[in-house]
Amino acid sequence: PEKTAKRRAKHLNVHEAGKSDCGVKSNLKSIPGVMTIRGCAYAGSKGVVWGPIKDMIHISHGPVGCGQYSWGSRRNYYVGTTGIDTFGTMQFTSDFQEKDIVFGGDKKLTKVIDEIQDLFPLNRGITIQSECPIGLIGDDIEAVSRVKSKEYDGKTIVPVRCEGFRGVSQSLGHHIANDAVRDWIFDKINPETERRFEPTPYDVAIIGDYNIGGDAWSSRILLEEMGLRVIAQWSGDGSLAELEATPKAKLNILHCYRSMNYISRHMEEKFGIP
Numbered sequence: 065p066e067k068t069a070k071r072r073a074k075h076l077n078v079h080e081a082g083k084s085d086c087g088v089k090s091n092l093k094s095i096p097g098v099m100t101i102r103g104c105a106y107a108g109s110k111g112v113v114w115g116p117i118k119d120m121i122h123i124s125h126g127p128v129g130c131g132q133y134s135w136g137s138r139r140n141y142y143v144g145t146t147g148i149d150t151f152g153t154m155q156f157t158s159d160f161q162e163k164d165i166v167f168g169g170d171k172k173l174t175k176v177i178d179e180i181q182d183l184f185p186l187n188r189g190i191t192i193q194s195e196c197p198i199g200l201i202g203d204d205i206e207a208v209s210r211v212k213s214k215e216y217d218g219k220t221i222v223p224v225r226c227e228g229f230r231g232v233s234q235s236l237g238h239h240i241a242n243d244a245v246r247d248w249i250f251d252k253i254n255p256e257t258e259r260r261f262e263p264t265p266y267d268v269a270i271i272g273d274y275n276i277g278g279d280a281w282s283s284r285i286l287l288e289e290m291g292l293r294v295i296a297q298w299s300g301d302g303s304l305a306e307l308e309a310t311p312k313a314k315l316n317i318l319h320c321y322r323s324m325n326y327i328s329r330h331m332e333e334k335f336g337i338p
Contacts, residue, residue, distance in 0.1 A: 108237020
Protein backbone atom coordinates (compact mmCIF):
# COMPACT_ATOMS: atom_id res chain seq x y z
CA PRO A 65 0.00 0.00 0.00
CA GLU A 66 1.11 3.54 -0.75
CA LYS A 67 1.00 4.62 2.90
CA THR A 68 3.11 1.66 4.03
CA ALA A 69 5.55 2.07 1.14
CA LYS A 70 6.10 5.72 2.11
CA ARG A 71 6.86 4.78 5.70
CA ARG A 72 9.15 1.89 4.78
CA ALA A 73 11.06 3.91 2.19
CA LYS A 74 13.00 5.32 5.15
CA HIS A 75 14.17 1.84 6.19
CA LEU A 76 16.64 1.38 3.33
CA ASN A 77 19.08 3.83 1.79
CA VAL A 78 22.48 4.11 0.14
CA HIS A 79 25.43 5.60 1.99
CA GLU A 80 27.04 8.40 0.01
CA ALA A 81 30.65 9.49 0.39
CA GLY A 82 31.08 12.56 2.53
CA LYS A 83 27.80 12.14 4.47
CA SER A 84 27.80 11.28 8.16
CA ASP A 85 25.02 8.70 7.78
CA CYS A 86 22.72 7.25 5.16
CA GLY A 87 19.52 8.73 6.61
CA VAL A 88 17.91 5.44 7.62
CA LYS A 89 15.08 5.89 10.13
CA SER A 90 15.20 3.28 12.90
CA ASN A 91 14.80 2.81 16.65
CA LEU A 92 11.04 3.43 16.46
CA LYS A 93 8.40 1.87 18.68
CA SER A 94 6.41 -1.06 17.32
CA ILE A 95 3.01 -0.37 15.80
CA PRO A 96 0.31 -2.51 17.47
CA GLY A 97 -0.91 -5.16 15.06
CA VAL A 98 2.06 -4.88 12.68
CA MET A 99 4.64 -7.67 12.82
CA THR A 100 8.15 -6.22 13.02
CA ILE A 101 11.38 -7.67 11.71
CA ARG A 102 12.82 -7.55 15.24
CA GLY A 103 11.48 -8.23 18.72
CA CYS A 104 9.16 -6.06 20.80
CA ALA A 105 8.77 -5.59 24.57
CA TYR A 106 6.42 -8.59 24.75
CA ALA A 107 9.04 -10.74 22.99
CA GLY A 108 11.69 -9.65 25.49
CA SER A 109 9.54 -10.62 28.45
CA LYS A 110 7.65 -13.69 27.30
CA GLY A 111 10.12 -15.04 24.78
CA VAL A 112 13.32 -14.42 26.72
CA VAL A 113 13.03 -13.86 30.47
CA TRP A 114 9.81 -15.53 31.66
CA GLY A 115 9.17 -18.15 28.98
CA PRO A 116 12.00 -20.55 29.95
CA ILE A 117 10.86 -20.76 33.61
CA LYS A 118 9.57 -24.26 33.20
CA ASP A 119 7.23 -24.94 36.14
CA MET A 120 5.20 -21.76 35.67
CA ILE A 121 2.48 -21.24 33.06
CA HIS A 122 2.87 -18.08 30.97
CA ILE A 123 -0.37 -16.71 29.51
CA SER A 124 -0.07 -14.67 26.32
CA HIS A 125 -2.87 -12.23 27.15
CA GLY A 126 -4.25 -10.85 23.90
CA PRO A 127 -4.86 -12.10 20.34
CA VAL A 128 -3.58 -15.56 19.45
CA GLY A 129 -0.90 -14.44 16.97
CA CYS A 130 1.72 -13.12 19.41
CA GLY A 131 1.54 -16.21 21.60
CA GLN A 132 1.81 -18.52 18.62
CA TYR A 133 4.71 -16.53 17.17
CA SER A 134 6.64 -16.58 20.48
CA TRP A 135 5.86 -20.20 21.32
CA GLY A 136 8.17 -22.42 19.32
CA SER A 137 10.93 -20.07 18.16
CA ARG A 138 13.54 -20.59 20.92
CA ARG A 139 15.44 -23.72 21.94
CA ASN A 140 15.32 -23.30 25.74
CA TYR A 141 16.27 -26.84 26.79
CA TYR A 142 14.92 -28.17 30.07
CA VAL A 143 14.38 -31.37 32.02
CA GLY A 144 10.84 -32.35 33.05
CA THR A 145 7.52 -33.85 32.08
CA THR A 146 5.21 -31.68 29.97
CA GLY A 147 1.93 -30.88 31.73
CA ILE A 148 3.26 -32.03 35.10
CA ASP A 149 6.29 -29.96 36.09
CA THR A 150 7.14 -28.26 32.79
CA PHE A 151 4.98 -26.26 30.39
CA GLY A 152 7.49 -24.82 27.90
CA THR A 153 6.17 -26.66 24.85
CA MET A 154 2.57 -25.61 25.53
CA GLN A 155 0.97 -22.36 24.41
CA PHE A 156 -1.56 -20.60 26.65
CA THR A 157 -3.47 -17.61 25.28
CA SER A 158 -6.61 -15.65 26.11
CA ASP A 159 -7.30 -15.51 22.34
CA PHE A 160 -8.71 -11.96 22.24
CA GLN A 161 -11.57 -11.33 19.83
CA GLU A 162 -13.18 -8.05 18.79
CA LYS A 163 -15.72 -8.18 21.63
CA ASP A 164 -12.86 -8.43 24.16
CA ILE A 165 -11.35 -5.23 22.76
CA VAL A 166 -14.71 -3.48 23.13
CA PHE A 167 -15.82 -4.84 26.53
CA GLY A 168 -12.45 -5.64 28.15
CA GLY A 169 -10.69 -8.91 28.79
CA ASP A 170 -10.66 -9.10 32.61
CA LYS A 171 -13.46 -11.68 32.78
CA LYS A 172 -11.80 -13.76 30.08
CA LEU A 173 -8.46 -13.64 31.92
CA THR A 174 -10.18 -14.77 35.13
CA LYS A 175 -11.72 -17.70 33.26
CA VAL A 176 -8.36 -18.65 31.69
CA ILE A 177 -6.68 -18.76 35.12
CA ASP A 178 -9.53 -20.93 36.49
CA GLU A 179 -9.22 -23.31 33.53
CA ILE A 180 -5.44 -23.54 34.00
CA GLN A 181 -5.93 -24.46 37.65
CA ASP A 182 -8.44 -27.15 36.72
CA LEU A 183 -6.37 -28.65 33.89
CA PHE A 184 -2.85 -28.24 35.32
CA PRO A 185 -3.12 -28.05 39.14
CA LEU A 186 0.59 -28.90 39.59
CA ASN A 187 1.82 -25.63 38.04
CA ARG A 188 3.88 -23.61 40.53
CA GLY A 189 2.72 -20.20 39.33
CA ILE A 190 1.28 -18.15 36.47
CA THR A 191 2.43 -15.06 34.62
CA ILE A 192 0.25 -12.77 32.50
CA GLN A 193 2.24 -11.53 29.50
CA SER A 194 0.44 -8.48 28.11
CA GLU A 195 0.15 -7.98 24.36
CA CYS A 196 -0.50 -4.59 22.72
CA PRO A 197 -4.32 -4.46 23.08
CA ILE A 198 -4.12 -4.89 26.86
CA GLY A 199 -2.34 -1.57 27.27
CA LEU A 200 -4.49 0.14 24.65
CA ILE A 201 -7.79 -0.74 26.37
CA GLY A 202 -6.46 -0.51 29.93
CA ASP A 203 -7.23 -3.99 31.28
CA ASP A 204 -6.49 -4.18 35.03
CA ILE A 205 -4.35 -7.33 35.05
CA GLU A 206 -2.90 -6.41 38.46
CA ALA A 207 -6.34 -6.54 40.10
CA VAL A 208 -7.13 -9.90 38.50
CA SER A 209 -3.76 -11.26 39.68
CA ARG A 210 -4.35 -10.20 43.28
CA VAL A 211 -7.89 -11.61 43.40
CA LYS A 212 -6.97 -14.97 41.86
CA SER A 213 -3.80 -15.30 43.94
CA LYS A 214 -5.84 -14.88 47.11
CA GLU A 215 -8.48 -17.31 45.84
CA TYR A 216 -5.82 -19.97 45.21
CA ASP A 217 -4.18 -19.76 48.66
CA GLY A 218 -1.50 -17.22 47.87
CA LYS A 219 -0.45 -18.72 44.53
CA THR A 220 2.21 -16.73 42.67
CA ILE A 221 0.45 -14.89 39.84
CA VAL A 222 2.55 -12.22 38.15
CA PRO A 223 1.09 -9.48 35.88
CA VAL A 224 3.68 -8.27 33.36
CA ARG A 225 3.07 -4.96 31.55
CA CYS A 226 5.13 -5.91 28.52
CA GLU A 227 2.85 -4.65 25.72
CA GLY A 228 4.85 -4.77 22.50
CA PHE A 229 4.51 -1.09 21.60
CA ARG A 230 6.17 0.04 24.85
CA GLY A 231 9.69 -0.29 23.46
CA VAL A 232 11.74 -0.15 20.28
CA SER A 233 13.15 -3.65 20.78
CA GLN A 234 13.13 -6.66 23.10
CA SER A 235 15.34 -4.81 25.56
CA LEU A 236 12.63 -2.87 27.38
CA GLY A 237 10.73 -6.16 27.73
CA HIS A 238 13.74 -7.58 29.61
CA HIS A 239 13.67 -4.58 31.95
CA ILE A 240 9.91 -4.85 32.54
CA ALA A 241 10.24 -8.60 33.22
CA ASN A 242 13.07 -7.95 35.70
CA ASP A 243 10.93 -5.37 37.50
CA ALA A 244 8.06 -7.88 37.67
CA VAL A 245 10.39 -10.40 39.38
CA ARG A 246 11.39 -7.70 41.85
CA ASP A 247 7.83 -6.60 42.65
CA TRP A 248 5.88 -9.88 42.46
CA ILE A 249 8.47 -12.53 43.43
CA PHE A 250 11.15 -10.97 45.65
CA ASP A 251 8.80 -8.61 47.51
CA LYS A 252 6.32 -11.43 48.20
CA ILE A 253 8.61 -14.31 49.20
CA ASN A 254 6.96 -16.47 51.85
CA PRO A 255 9.00 -16.50 55.13
CA GLU A 256 8.37 -20.26 55.30
CA THR A 257 10.11 -20.67 51.94
CA GLU A 258 13.12 -18.74 53.25
CA ARG A 259 13.34 -20.92 56.36
CA ARG A 260 13.43 -24.11 54.27
CA PHE A 261 16.49 -22.91 52.33
CA GLU A 262 19.82 -24.00 53.85
CA PRO A 263 22.61 -21.70 52.61
CA THR A 264 26.29 -22.56 52.13
CA PRO A 265 29.30 -20.23 51.66
CA TYR A 266 29.59 -21.39 48.03
CA ASP A 267 26.12 -20.53 46.69
CA VAL A 268 26.09 -18.80 43.29
CA ALA A 269 23.41 -18.01 40.70
CA ILE A 270 23.77 -18.08 36.92
CA ILE A 271 21.92 -14.99 35.72
CA GLY A 272 21.00 -14.28 32.09
CA ASP A 273 21.57 -17.74 30.60
CA TYR A 274 18.58 -19.13 28.73
CA ASN A 275 19.99 -22.61 28.06
CA ILE A 276 19.79 -22.18 24.29
CA GLY A 277 21.05 -25.56 23.14
CA GLY A 278 22.07 -26.50 26.69
CA ASP A 279 24.78 -23.91 27.37
CA ALA A 280 23.62 -23.22 30.96
CA TRP A 281 24.07 -26.91 31.75
CA SER A 282 27.70 -26.70 30.60
CA SER A 283 28.33 -23.61 32.74
CA ARG A 284 26.73 -25.30 35.71
CA ILE A 285 28.93 -28.41 35.40
CA LEU A 286 32.10 -26.28 35.31
CA LEU A 287 31.06 -24.19 38.32
CA GLU A 288 30.08 -27.23 40.37
CA GLU A 289 33.36 -29.00 39.55
CA MET A 290 35.09 -25.89 40.96
CA GLY A 291 33.30 -26.55 44.24
CA LEU A 292 30.53 -23.94 43.92
CA ARG A 293 26.84 -24.69 44.42
CA VAL A 294 24.54 -23.30 41.72
CA ILE A 295 21.27 -22.49 43.45
CA ALA A 296 19.53 -20.83 40.48
CA GLN A 297 19.57 -20.54 36.69
CA TRP A 298 17.91 -17.47 35.18
CA SER A 299 15.98 -18.54 33.38
CA GLY A 300 16.94 -21.50 31.16
CA ASP A 301 15.80 -24.76 32.78
CA GLY A 302 14.79 -22.49 35.67
CA SER A 303 12.02 -22.75 38.25
CA LEU A 304 10.03 -20.51 40.56
CA ALA A 305 11.82 -21.98 43.59
CA GLU A 306 15.15 -20.93 42.07
CA LEU A 307 13.91 -17.38 41.56
CA GLU A 308 12.85 -17.26 45.20
CA ALA A 309 16.18 -18.69 46.40
CA THR A 310 18.38 -16.26 44.45
CA PRO A 311 18.50 -13.48 47.10
CA LYS A 312 20.42 -16.01 49.25
CA ALA A 313 23.26 -16.34 46.71
CA LYS A 314 26.76 -15.13 47.61
CA LEU A 315 27.53 -14.16 44.01
CA ASN A 316 25.53 -13.54 40.84
CA ILE A 317 27.35 -14.64 37.70
CA LEU A 318 25.94 -12.53 34.89
CA HIS A 319 26.01 -13.95 31.36
CA CYS A 320 23.62 -11.81 29.29
CA TYR A 321 24.21 -8.30 30.63
CA ARG A 322 21.69 -6.77 28.24
CA SER A 323 18.73 -8.70 29.63
CA MET A 324 19.56 -9.11 33.33
CA ASN A 325 21.67 -6.15 34.49
CA TYR A 326 18.57 -4.54 36.04
CA ILE A 327 17.72 -7.33 38.49
CA SER A 328 21.42 -7.92 39.24
CA ARG A 329 21.88 -4.26 40.21
CA HIS A 330 18.76 -4.49 42.37
CA MET A 331 20.07 -7.59 44.17
CA GLU A 332 23.42 -5.89 44.74
CA GLU A 333 21.74 -2.81 46.24
CA LYS A 334 19.06 -4.59 48.31
CA PHE A 335 20.66 -7.91 49.26
CA GLY A 336 24.36 -7.07 48.96
CA ILE A 337 25.03 -9.75 46.32
CA PRO A 338 28.00 -8.77 44.15
